[in-house]
Amino acid sequence: MSFNALRELQNNNKYKAGDLLVIFGELFDRGYTNGLINAAKKKGMKIVTGTVGRRDENGLLRPLNSEELAEKSEDVINIPLEAGFDIEPGPKGSSAVDMLAGTKMSQWQEARLDWDEVNAAQNKAVENFKKRVNDFLQELESKYINEDTNVLFAHTMAGGFPRAKIIMTVANRVFKGSGDRFLSSEVFWNSELGQLCQKNFQEVTGETYKHLLDLSKPLRNKIKENGQHVSYVAYGYHGTEILINDQLTWQSYAPYLQGWAKVRLEEISNQAHDEGISSCVFNAPEILTNSSSIFLGVEVPLYKLMPAIAMFKSSEAYDKICKKCNSLLKDDVDIEVVLNKLNDYFNNNTTKRLLDFSSAWPQHNDSNQMKLMRELSTEIIDMHKDKKQLMTAELSQIVYNSCGLAMLDESWEPQHGTTWIGHDLVAKLS
Numbered sequence: 001m002s003f004n005a006l007r008e009l010q011n012n013n014k015y016k017a018g019d020l021l022v023i024f025g026e027l028f029d030r031g032y033t034n035g036l037i038n039a040a041k042k043k044g045m046k047i048v049t050g051t052v053g054r055r056d057e058n059g060l061l062r063p064l065n066s067e068e069l070a071e072k073s074e075d076v077i078n079i080p081l082e083a084g085f086d087i088e089p090g091p092k093g094s095s096a097v098d099m100l101a102g103t104k105m106s107q108w109q110e111a112r113l114d115w116d117e118v119n120a121a122q123n124k125a126v127e128n129f130k131k132r133v134n135d136f137l138q139e140l141e142s143k144y145i146n147e148d149t150n151v152l153f154a155h156t157m158a159g160g161f162p163r164a165k166i167i168m169t170v171a172n173r174v175f176k177g178s179g180d181r182f183l184s185s186e187v188f189w190n191s192e193l194g195q196l197c198q199k200n201f202q203e204v205t206g207e208t209y210k211h212l213l214d215l216s217k218p219l220r221n222k223i224k225e226n227g228q229h230v231s232y233v234a235y236g237y238h239g240t241e242i243l244i245n246d247q248l249t250w251q252s253y254a255p256y257l258q259g260w261a262k263v264r265l266e267e268i269s270n271q272a273h274d275e276g277i278s279s280c281v282f283n284a285p286e287i288l289t290n291s292s293s294i295f296l297g298v299e300v301p302l303y304k305l306m307p308a309i310a311m312f313k314s315s316e317a318y319d320k321i322c323k324k325c326n327s328l329l330k331d332d333v334d335i336e337v338v339l340n341k342l343n344d345y346f347n348n349n350t351t352k353r354l355l356d357f358s359s360a361w362p363q364h365n366d367s368n369q370m371k372l373m374r375e376l377s378t379e380i381i382d383m384h385k386d387k388k389q390l391m392t393a394e395l396s397q398i399v400y401n402s403c404g405l406a407m408l409d410e411s412w413e414p415q416h417g418t419t420w421i422g423h424d425l426v427a428k429l430s
C-alpha cells in the first residue's frame with residue numbers, strides 16, 4: 001500500500017458552468033458531500049443527487065415522499081439507492097435480520113446464521129440494486145445530460161450495519177464501551193454477527209462503487225463520444241496526516257470496522273484508474289457527521305486542525321478560528337488547554353500504535369486506548385457552554401469545504417486511484 005498525499009491543487013480542471021455533479025448517495029446536513037457541492041456551485045455546475053430511499057410500514061423500500069423531497073435543497077433522482085441485503089429475505093423466506101430476532105445479549109457469541117440463505121438474499125439484493133442504478137442512470141441521461149455536459153460522479157455511500165437489535169447493542173459496546181463495558185472489536189469481528197457486518201459493509205461501502213463504474217460504462221462512452229469528460233470520485237477513510245509535535249504525522253481511528261470495505265473501495269478505484277478511467281478515492285479527514293457520530297472519539301484528531309491552520313495558512317486564520325472556538329468554550333477554559341490535552345494524547349504510548357501507517361490497517365480497539373480516547377472526547381465536549389454548539393461543527397465545515405475544492409480540482413485528471421487529503425491541504429485551502 002503506497003501513501004499518496006495530495007499536497008496542492010493541479011489547477012488544470014476544465015469544468016464549466018452547466019456541467020453536472022452527480023451525487024451517488026443522499027445529501028444530508030453536515031455531510032461531506034456539502035463541500036463538493038459548494039465547490040461545484042462556485043463553478044456554476046448543476047447538481048443532482050440520489051436518495052437512499054426510505055422503508056415503509058411493511059418494510060418495503062420506497063422513494064421519498066413529497067414532504068421529504070420538499071426538504072431537499074438540490075434536485076433528486078427519486079429512485080431509492082439503498083444497498084445491502086440485511087433485510088432481504090432468502091429463498092426460504094427469512095432475512096439475516098429475521099434470523100437474529102430475539103437473540104439475547106448473553107448469547108450473541110453463539111448466534112448462528114444460515115449462510116446459504118444469507119448468500120442467496122445477497123445475490124438477489126445486488127441484482128435489485130443494479131436494476132435501480134440502471135433506472136437512475138437512464139433518468140440522469142434523459143433529464144440532465146446534454147451534448148456539451150462534462151460529468152462528475154461522486155460516490156458517498158457508506159454504512160450497512162445490519163438492522164438487527166442485537167447487532168446495534170453489541171456494536172454500541174464495541175464503539176462506545178470502556179472499562180467494564182469494553183468489548184473487543186476483534187472478538188466481535190470474528191463472530192458470526194461480525195461476519196455479517198463485514199459482508200454488508202463490503203456491499204454498501206465498497207461494491208456499490210464498482211456497480212456505478214460498470215453500469216455507467218455505456219453512458220460514459222456516449223459522453224466521451226460527444227468530446228466531453230467523465231470523472232468519478234469516492235470518499236474513503238484510511239487515517240489522516242495531522243500535526244503532532246509540529247510534524248505532519250499519519251494517524252488513524254480505531255476500531256474503524258468499515259475500514260476493510262474502504263480498502264476494497266480503494267482497490268476498485270485503483271483498478272479503474274489503471275484502466276484509464278478518471279477515478280479517485282479521496283481518503284478524507286475525520287469529521288462529525290450523521291454517519292460518523294457512532295464512532296465516538298473519531299473527532300479527537302479534528303481539533304488538531306487548529307495548529308495546522310497556524311502552520312499552513314496564516315496566524316490571522318489561526319486567530320480567527322481560535323476566537324470562534326473559544327467563544328464556544330466555557331469561560332474558564334481556553335483552547336490552549338484543549339490543544340495541550342491533544343498533545344498528551346498523541347504522545348501517549350497507548351496511542352502510538354495508531355500512528356504507524358506501515359502496520360496492518362484497520363486496527364482493532366484495545367481497552368486502554370478506548371478508555372483514553374473516550375475520556376478525552378467526553379472531557380472536551382464537557383468544556384463547551386452548549387453541547388449542541390460544538391467546535392467540531394466549525395472545524396468539520398472547514399474540512400468538508402476544503403476537501404470539496406481539492407476533490408473537484410483533482411478529479412479532472414487524478415494522479416492516483418487513491419489519494420489522501422491531510423490537515424496541511426485542508427488548512428491551505430481554508
Ligand SMILES: NC(=O)c1ccc[n+]([C@@H]2O[C@H](COP(=O)([O-])OP(=O)(O)OC[C@H]3O[C@@H](n4cnc5c(N)ncnc54)[C@H](O)[C@@H]3O)[C@@H](O)[C@H]2O)c1
Pocket residue numbers: 024025026027028029030031032033051052081082083084155156157158159160204235236237283284285286287288289290291292298
Ligand atoms: N465523517 C467522517 O469522518 C468521514 C471521514 C472520511 C470519509 N468519510 C466518508 O464520507 C462519505 C459521506 O459520509 P458522511 O460522514 O459525510 O455522512 P453522511 O451521512 O452525510 O453520508 C452517508 C452516505 O451513505 C449513504 N448510505 C448510508 N447507508 C446506505 C445504504 N445502506 N445504501 C446506500 N447508501 C447508503 C447515504 O445515503 C449518504 O449518502 C462516506 O463514504 C464516509 O465513509 C467520512
